[in-house]
Amino acid sequence: MEAGDRIDAIMLAAMASYLTGEVLVSSVTAMGLIAARLAQVTHAPDLMVLSTPESGVDVAPMTTLTLGEFWSGSRPAITLSMEEIFDAIFLDRFRIWINPAQVDRAGHANISAIGPWSRPKVALVGSRGIPEDTAHLSQILFYLPQHSPRTLVEQVDFRSGAGYGAEGPPHLGQAGRPTALVTNLGVFEWDRAGALTVKSLHPGVSPAVVRDATGFELAGLEEAEVTAEPDDTVRELIERFDPLGTRHLEFMSGEGANRKRVEIYERERRLFHLTRPRREGGRP
Amino acid sequence: MSSKQVSLEEAVAQIPDGATVAIGGSSLSRKPMALVRALARSSVRDLDLVVDVGGPDIDLLIGCNKVRRLRYAYVGFELLGLAPHFRRARQEGSLEFEEWTEYTVMAGLDAHIKGIGFLPTRTGLGTDLLTVNRSFRLIEDPFTGQSLVAVPAIAPDVALIHVNVADRAGNAVILGDAHIDALCAKAARTTIISTEAVVDEAELQRYGRDIQIPRIYVQAVAEAPWGAHFTACAPSYRVDMEAIEDYLQAARQADSWQAYLERAVLVSEEARVSSLGGAERLIGRLWV
Numbered sequence: 001m002e003a004g005d006r007i008d009a010i011m012l013a014a015m016a017s018y019l020t021g022e023v024l025v026s027s028v029t030a031m032g033l034i035a036a037r038l039a040q041v042t043h044a045p046d047l048m049v050l051s052t053p054e055s056g057v058d059v060a061p062m063t064t065l066t067l068g069e070f071w072s073g074s075r076p077a078i079t080l081s082m083e084e085i086f087d088a089i090f091l092d093r094f095r096i097w098i099n100p101a102q103v104d105r106a107g108h109a110n111i112s113a114i115g116p117w118s119r120p121k122v123a124l125v126g127s128r129g130i131p132e133d134t135a136h137l138s139q140i141l142f143y144l145p146q147h148s149p150r151t152l153v154e155q156v157d158f159r160s161g162a163g164y165g166a167e168g169p170p171h172l173g174q175a176g177r178p179t180a181l182v183t184n185l186g187v188f189e190w191d192r193a194g195a196l197t198v199k200s201l202h203p204g205v206s207p208a209v210v211r212d213a214t215g216f217e218l219a220g221l222e223e224a225e226v227t228a229e230p231d232d233t234v235r236e237l238i239e240r241f242d243p244l245g246t247r248h249l250e251f252m253s254g255e256g257a258n259r260k261r262v263e264i265y266e267r268e269r270r271l272f273h274l275t276r277p278r279r280e281g282g283r284p
Numbered sequence: 285m286s287s288k289q290v291s292l293e294e295a296v297a298q299i300p301d302g303a304t305v306a307i308g309g310s311s312l313s314r315k316p317m318a319l320v321r322a323l324a325r326s327s328v329r330d331l332d333l334v335v336d337v338g339g340p341d342i343d344l345l346i347g348c349n350k351v352r353r354l355r356y357a358y359v360g361f362e363l364l365g366l367a368p369h370f371r372r373a374r375q376e377g378s379l380e381f382e383e384w385t386e387y388t389v390m391a392g393l394d395a396h397i398k399g400i401g402f403l404p405t406r407t408g409l410g411t412d413l414l415t416v417n418r419s420f421r422l423i424e425d426p427f428t429g430q431s432l433v434a435v436p437a438i439a440p441d442v443a444l445i446h447v448n449v450a451d452r453a454g455n456a457v458i459l460g461d462a463h464i465d466a467l468c469a470k471a472a473r474t475t476i477i478s479t480e481a482v483v484d485e486a487e488l489q490r491y492g493r494d495i496q497i498p499r500i501y502v503q504a505v506a507e508a509p510w511g512a513h514f515t516a517c518a519p520s521y522r523v524d525m526e527a528i529e530d531y532l533q534a535a536r537q538a539d540s541w542q543a544y545l546e547r548a549v550l551v552s553e554e555a556r557v558s559s560l561g562g563a564e565r566l567i568g569r570l571w572v
Contacts, residue, residue: 162410
């Protein structure tokens, strides 16, 4: 069986399995938010899932492009300030699935620049909160919707996040360490010594495909297990949490992605107003 | 209480060349876009910008050649893509960039508020930020000997913040995510608030704990309906994706960018809303 168009569900089920306990979970990306909600209903009922990067706990019934911040305005909800979010990070009561532009063998992540930082070939967005996450969290989780030699590399062009490199372990402090990487080809984990190991390859993915798609030598490809296929219940839950298909945007680019984005944007407000009345127009 | 109400143009006229300006909001959420557009129309130059999570605010000011230096944790358009002028300027090295992180921008403002030169954090350890950000210093914890990053104080001359509701004295209500706006307001010597609506003091009091910025930190208030547009202003209106696509298309070429500025930035806010089909059309498309 080929993973093909079910890759989102396979990745989401794998991502959900890493979320446990009573912690805040960030929703910076659609895949991260859906994985958290899946974990909540399957094995981790005590997770607190944010509906925007900084606010609205357990209040969004579905993933949207532009309405995350509006769920908590439409009914009473627990809201958190930026100070509270960072306290949760510093206290290791926070989890986030990070989707970087590059991840390397030693678990460094890059969202700042492709090429040298001072004169980049492609200037990306800036390190945002990744230095905070990697300096404080005991479990650091990465995913890559496009596993390729350009995304999974020997050494990142810029270390936005700390990893297991030469300068890593002493600086990772009491807690922080890269833990798992879920891609569209497989599931990978760093062991305590900082070596990246193959945990499983998704159904239909051959070792040769992964070898060609990885920017460095990966051991254990031939012996890897096959990632578990999520059952129909999991697929139905994913559809329920993301009826608009915002997760698919993370696997798309170019014109196709633009069309999909416009389609979701047009539909999502109507879906929102099915359960939340529209406010009086023009009144702040 | 004395009124601090002014027009957008009057509000930005007090910002001198070279000023350090902190901008509130977060990427596509409640950015003070009307104030930013007024700044773009003014003759000010060589701004030293500070932003935690930047988006079209920063990008527009770079696109209008108003910026000398930028301290930032992020500049982008989220799922809609990279910020075009920011990206070009970074790749050409045409202005001074200093990459910070989300918490360290907060810590820098907080250090200034507390009247101290720096605040220590573990944030940044083991990353290349310590190489490219010359303002950060690696220090030793005097008690444990542990390595820490010293984040220097950030002292903005001006903060620009957009809010849902305010009174004439500057008490300001934020109803959606508050981002780091209260920190910006406290740290800046001059805080300029733009607001969807100005209400009287008695009505403002009814917002209770949603009054996030008290007037002791505010020096000017300008009324600006749709003042965050084309970013979102929760719980009222969402991101205008059509207007963002228009911006991103225009930013590709010098001539289309100039035409964009003339129709969408170098005009009054009222004329801008009219050119978008008027408030009724905006309400129809964007009101939540």
